[in-house]
Amino acid sequence: MKKYIWICLGLAFTLQACKKDKIETDPIIPTDPVETAPVTGDTQPSSQHIVYRTLNMKVGYNKNIFLDANADGSTDISFSSVLIMRDGKQHLYLSAYGKTSSGNKLFVKKGDGLVNGSLWAYPFAKDERIEPTDANQVTLTAxxxxxxxxxxxxxxxxxxxxxxxxxxTDKYLGFAIKMNGEPHFGWIKLSHDAATNEIVVSEYAYNKLPGEDIIAGEK
Incomplete structure (x- = not known):
């Protein structure tokens, strides 16, 4: 009987140790926030083939943005935060996500996936053509x-x-949203607010012509 008890205790300690190791190596990633009504922003004057709007909102802890870029009443790109514990540290990830069911995608830097399964969003400079190239190792999200x-x-x-x-500050996140089955390329202007460690989403634009490139900052 004593031998049986010692075996059970040994198994319990082993399972507890395995559980502790799993917590350290496999962080629990919280679910995304519940989507609220999408925002479109204020339409501004632009060239004939460009849609340009201002937004002026912030992404931070519990500060989410659900962007309806083409003003059809549904979210095209969402900005949200997720808090993850990893290696004894607290990581607050501020991320963007293109609605996959609609075929929307974002431009990211090629490389190893992060702990939350993402890749780093690529910051295009003003007047840079938004396209994936071998030179900058930029690709579209899967x-x-x-x-x-x-x-x-x-x-x-x-x-x-x-x-x-x-x-x-004043860098551009490239995106591709599908309308009528065709991709339309655009940009979203973002800045890091170092005082609050939030991301300012100030304006965005996209090309009305399907499949046509757009220049970062083009209006």
């Missing part, structure tokens, strides 16, 4: 894949930021 913009890492009283948009 189905269900997010484009992470910023990671705010906290350990006790210390905070640091990571990502291609850290301390960058």
């Amino acid at each position: 189905p269900q894949q997010k484009a992470s913009i910023l990671s705010v890492i906290s350990t006790g009283s210390q905070t640091s930021v990571d990502g291609l948009w850290a301390n960058k």
Whole structure:
């Protein structure tokens, strides 16, 4: 009987140790926030083949944006935050996601996937052509894949930021949304607010002509 008890206790300690290791190596990723009414922004004057709108909103902890870029009443691109514990540190990821069921995609930097399964969103410079090239190693998101913009890492009283948009202002996130089965390319202007570690989403534009490129900042 004593031998049986010791065996059970040994198994319990082993399972507890395995469980602890799993928590350390496999972080629990919370589900995305429930989608609310999408926003479109204010339409501004633009060239004949461009739709250009201003938005002026922020993405941060519990601050989400559901963008209806083509004003059809449904979300095309969502911006949200997710908090993940990893290696004893708190990681707040601010990310964008193109609605996969509609065929919408975002431009990301090729590389290893992050802990939340995303790739880093690529910051196009003003007047740069938004397209995937071998030179900048930019690609489009795969189905269900997010484009992470910023990671705010906290350990006790210390905070640091990571990502291609850290301390960058007035850079452009490229996107492709499908309308009538055809891709329309566009840009969203983002800036890192270093004081609050939030992302400012100020304006966006897309090309009315399907399959045609767009220049970052083109209106």
